[in-house]
Amino acid sequence: MAAGSVRNSREDVIAVALRLLDETGLPDLTMRRLAAALDVQPSALYWHFTDKQTLLAAVSDRIIDRVPSVRPRDDEGWAELALAEARALRDALLSYRDGAELVASALALGLGADAARERLRAALGRGDFDAYIVDAGADAMLQFLLGHVAHEQQRMQADSLGVVASPHAVRAEDASGTVPSQGAAFDFGFTLLLDGLAKHVRSAAGPAGLTASVR
Structure with missing residues (x-):
């Protein structure tokens, strides 16, 4: 040809x-x-x-378009939906080499669609938040998501090249004496954000016991 x-x-x-x-x-x-x-x-x-x-x-x-739809249950709160959306987005980014870096670069340049942020905004929209909290919260969640996955992918690339990790990079063990998986570490960090956002709910103190429920 x-x-x-x-x-x-x-x-x-x-x-x-x-x-x-x-x-x-x-x-x-x-x-x-x-x-x-x-x-x-x-x-x-x-x-x-x-x-x-x-x-x-x-x-x-x-x-981002290939991220499966997350269908919330009628009784599902904003925090649970936000975590489900974040997990789905993380899985999609990890499906492609340098996926997080690519998406972050496009967003930083103001190019492309804003579907990832809108999914997180929609989750926060189920809570009783001021509009500013919905926007700022979605931004914070997306930045954590992209940063965490970019770090994961850099570590995977380093491992594939046989790069020896620094002793200072050793992950801390949890209370059970084991090193948490990347998925568990992601859930924990994201839940810290959700717990902080819960303090800004206008009509309630927030989802009690959320941290324990998503570990």
Whole structure:
């Protein structure tokens, strides 16, 4: 097939970019490498995307779009729903190499959709919060989510390269004498945020016993 003889769709470009993200990582996901994988000239990519950052924002959106819907129960409170949404978003980010870094970069540049934040905002919207708390709380939760998962993925990459961890990086044991999993550590940190937000509920003191219920 001659290079560029078949025009790839926007969806084709995003799908191949996701595959290359897993294979090469975000730093090596270049327009030239992507064009070669699609058997086109690099200039052909600009038919769909004005620049690389716009392309990466579209890839970021695709990762978030694949997060399964979280259907709240009628009796489920805002905190439980927020944690369920955060877990679903974390799983999606971990499904792609450098997923958290990619999504964080797109958000920092103001590119792409805001679906991840809106999911967290919707969860807080089930509580009796002022509008400012809903917005600021969603931002805080999203920043924790992206930072935590980015750290997880950096550690996984270091482990895959055989990098020896510093003695100072050894994780602390919990009360049972075991080192908590990354999932448990994520839940604990996220729950600290939820416990803090619970103090801002206007009509109640908040979900008593929440921390113990999600460990």
